[in-house]
Amino acid sequence: MTGMTGTAGMSDTTDRVLGDAAARAAAYLRGLDGRAVAPGEGSLRGLAAFDEPLPEGGCEGTGVLRALDEWGSPATVAVAGRRYFGFVIGGSLPVAVGASWLASAWDQNAGLAIASPVSAHLERVVSGWVLDLLGLPAESCVGFVTGATMANFTAVCAARHRLLQRAGWDVEARGLFGAPEVRVVVGEEVHSSMTKALALAGFGRERVERVPTDAQGRLIGAKLPALDERTLVCVQAGNVNTGSFDPVGEVCERARPSGAWVHVDGAFGMWARACPARAGLAAGIEGADSWATDCHKWLNVPYDSGLVVCRDGAAVRAGMAAPAPYLIEGSAREPYHYVPEMSRRARGIEVWAALKSLGRSGVGALVERCCRHAARFAEALASAGFEIPHEVVLNQVLVRFGDDEQTDRVIAAVQREGTCWCGGTTWKGRRAMRISVSSWATTEADVERSVGAIAACAREVGLG
Numbered sequence: 170m171t172g173m174t175g176t177a178g179m180s181d182t183t184d185r186v187l188g189d190a191a192a193r194a195a196a197y198l199r200g201l202d203g204r205a206v207a208p209g210e211g212s213l214r215g216l217a218a219f220d221e222p223l224p225e226g227g228c229e230g231t232g233v234l235r236a237l238d239e240w241g242s243p244a245t246v247a248v249a250g251r252r253y254f255g256f257v258i259g260g261s262l263p264v265a266v267g268a269s270w271l272a273s274a275w276d277q278n279a280g281l282a283i284a285s286p287v288s289a290h291l292e293r294v295v296s297g298w299v300l301d302l303l304g305l306p307a308e309s310c311v312g313f314v315t316g317a318t319m320a321n322f323t324a325v326c327a328a329r330h331r332l333l334q335r336a337g338w339d340v341e342a343r344g345l346f347g348a349p350e351v352r353v354v355v356g357e358e359v360h361s362s363m364t365k366a367l368a369l370a371g372f373g374r375e376r377v378e379r380v381p382t383d384a385q386g387r388l389i390g391a392k393l394p395a396l397d398e399r400t401l402v403c404v405q406a407g408n409v410n411t412g413s414f415d416p417v418g419e420v421c422e423r424a425r426p427s428g429a430w431v432h433v434d435g436a437f438g439m440w441a442r443a444c445p446a447r448a449g450l451a452a453g454i455e456g457a458d459s460w461a462t463d464c465h466k467w468l469n470v471p472y473d474s475g476l477v478v479c480r481d482g483a484a485v486r487a488g489m490a491a492p493a494p495y496l497i498e499g500s501a502r503e504p505y506h507y508v509p510e511m512s513r514r515a516r517g518i519e520v521w522a523a524l525k526s527l528g529r530s531g532v533g534a535l536v537e538r539c540c541r542h543a544a545r546f547a548e549a550l551a552s553a554g555f556e557i558p559h560e561v562v563l564n565q566v567l568v569r570f571g572d573d574e575q576t577d578r579v580i581a582a583v584q585r586e587g588t589c590w591c592g593g594t595t596w597k598g599r600r601a602m603r604i605s606v607s608s609w610a611t612t613e614a615d616v617e618r619s620v621g622a623i624a625a626c627a628r629e630v631g632l633g
């Protein structure tokens with residue numbers, strides 16, 4: 170590769186390097202529709218080009234970007250394209266990518282207001298917008314974290330503080346050794362991110378009480394144990410397999426008189442609140458104490474970006490604040506008091522850009538479009554003779570193709586064929602393909618094309 174051996178690493182002008190990056194990124198995105206969603210074997214083998222010893226000398230910036238693009242771009246998964254339906258991974262809105270570039274150029278440290286007045290200001294604006302859009306209590310505090318896992322963790326720490334403080338225990342000062350017991354109640358279908366958050370906070374993955382769930386994976390409200398003021402109940406808005414919601418409103422009603430803390434893991438499902446036709450799924454969610462959601466999933470901003478929302482800002486602050494004499498604090502809210510990180514990137518800027526560009530109606534339309542696409546997937550695949558083992562209520566669809574082994578063969582064939590990408594899961598003890606429609610970019614034509622490709626893969630396996 171030419172241009173890789175120079176010693177003058179800073180010889181390129183900033184304009185040339187950034188202009189080159191923008192041109193390469195745009196060309197990459199333009200090319201996605203014409204390539205397989207998953208990288209091929211040849212592209213993966215091409216990653217070996219990166220395996221060189223640490224260069225003794227530097228390299229021009231444009232040469233570095235050329236290497237990254239030529240060796241790296243082909244080995245990406247086209248999640249930014251229109252037919253990626255794996256996990257719950259949304260594409261990024263172009264305006265959010267652009268805002269992220271500008272924010273990177275600003276290189277702001279979002280931890281302290283004095284280090285980035287613009288980030289602190291935008292976080293305040295976005296907090297108000299998000300509370301309004303999702304219909305959450307206006308007095309809540311909002312923290313900008315890496316994703317739902319950290320949002321769950323932050324909320325659990327806030328609950329831990331408040332529940333133990335009521336019992337006369339200062340958990341931040343004394344830790345959990347010798348602390349009064351806190352009961353933790355979750356649904357059988359709790360996401361592993363939630364149990365990880367509980368483990369990180371010292372509550373353990375195993376000592377939680379699991380409430381049975383129904384055929385859709387919803388916690389059965391009538392089976393909740395008696396709650397009290399030292400209980401944390403973690404429910405979910407959006408099951409990662411079926412998209413269904415725990416009866417959050419009912420759980421909140423039960424919890425309120427007892428003083429139990431209700432936390433909602435709404436990694437993607439919280440955004441249903443922005444869509445009038447789907448908001449009923451999350452009825453009563455505003456009665457909870459804390460909420461976790463992701464912006465990098467359904468709001469379609471670049472990774473990494475999640476939000477923790479908590480009615481009891483003082484409890485979050487008690488768990489997260491880490492003041493030090495050199496950290497100059499103003500009179501305004503200090504962002505680092507509400508999240509686990511101190512220094513961090515200004516991820517609120519992309520959230521602002523996404524919300525500013527979509528507006529209330531645009532977020533609702535994005536959610537509704539994805540749900541309609543999911544319903545069409547289910548309808549078309551069911552009429553092609555395949556099994557949809559649940560009611561499709563949101564953007565998640567499970568499909569079974571014959572038995573477990575045949576289902577896994579179809580999933581592998583779809584991933585190899587490359588028109589679209591869908592993952593697998595085990596639902597109620599049986600294998601299923603998962604389709605998650607989470608991108609602004611997916612069109613009806615993409616759904617039809619993907620259905621055709623999936624059906625062809627099933628025929629290849631001897632089905633349909």
Ligand SMILES: Cc1ncc(COP(=O)(O)O)c(C=O)c1O
Nearest residue numbers: 257316317318360362409436463
């Ligand atoms: C319900 C639920 N909670 C938590 C998570 C974890 O989110 P993240 O990977 O952004 O931390 C997911 C991811 O899909 C999820 O579906």
